[in-house]
Amino acid sequence: MSRDEAQRIHHLPAIRALGDALTDDTEGVSPVSYLDRAMSFPSNMRMGPWAMGVLGWPLTNEHDKIVGYAESTVYNTIRALHDRRDGLHSVADNVRAADERNEDNARRI
Template identity: 70%
Template sequence: MSQDEAARIHNLPAIRALGDALVDDIDGTSPVSHLEEASGFPANMRMGTWALGVLGWPLANEHDKIVGYAENKVNSTIEGLRAHRDRLHTVADNVQTADQRNEDHVRRI
């Protein structure tokens, strides 16, 4: 199988570009760029421990826990998307290696 035929079966640049589109901020439209922008929002939502007074302390405390959970979720999603990009690049590399090894094997036969 020639390289052109392999390219038709597996569009490796498209696989890599899909991963890059998740993370790379070329024009501010990647999911990661939006999440990084949103990651600053929860910190601005925090209430002080005594913001609602003594009787409102349990509510303020729970509110801050929820805000912390939101911060963690946004950050873990960003890291997950970056890891997904790396996996897509690995898939493209693995397909390229497998195609090359198959081609080399066929030539030996």
């Protein structure tokens, strides 16, 4: 297999670009850019502790718990997308290193 054929199978810039597409905001269309905007929504949805009066306090308390869960879910999703990007970059680095080692071993033969 020639080097050009190997490059078509493992197109390293495309692997890196896929990871960058998850998190980069250059065009504002990445999943993280949408989630960053959504991150501000839950904080605006919080209610004060006595927003529904004394009898409504348990409902207000539960509502704020749900909003907190939404905030943590969005934050964890953003963090996971950054981890996926780092993983795809690692894959590209590993493929490049393996190709270099294979070429070195082939030269020795």
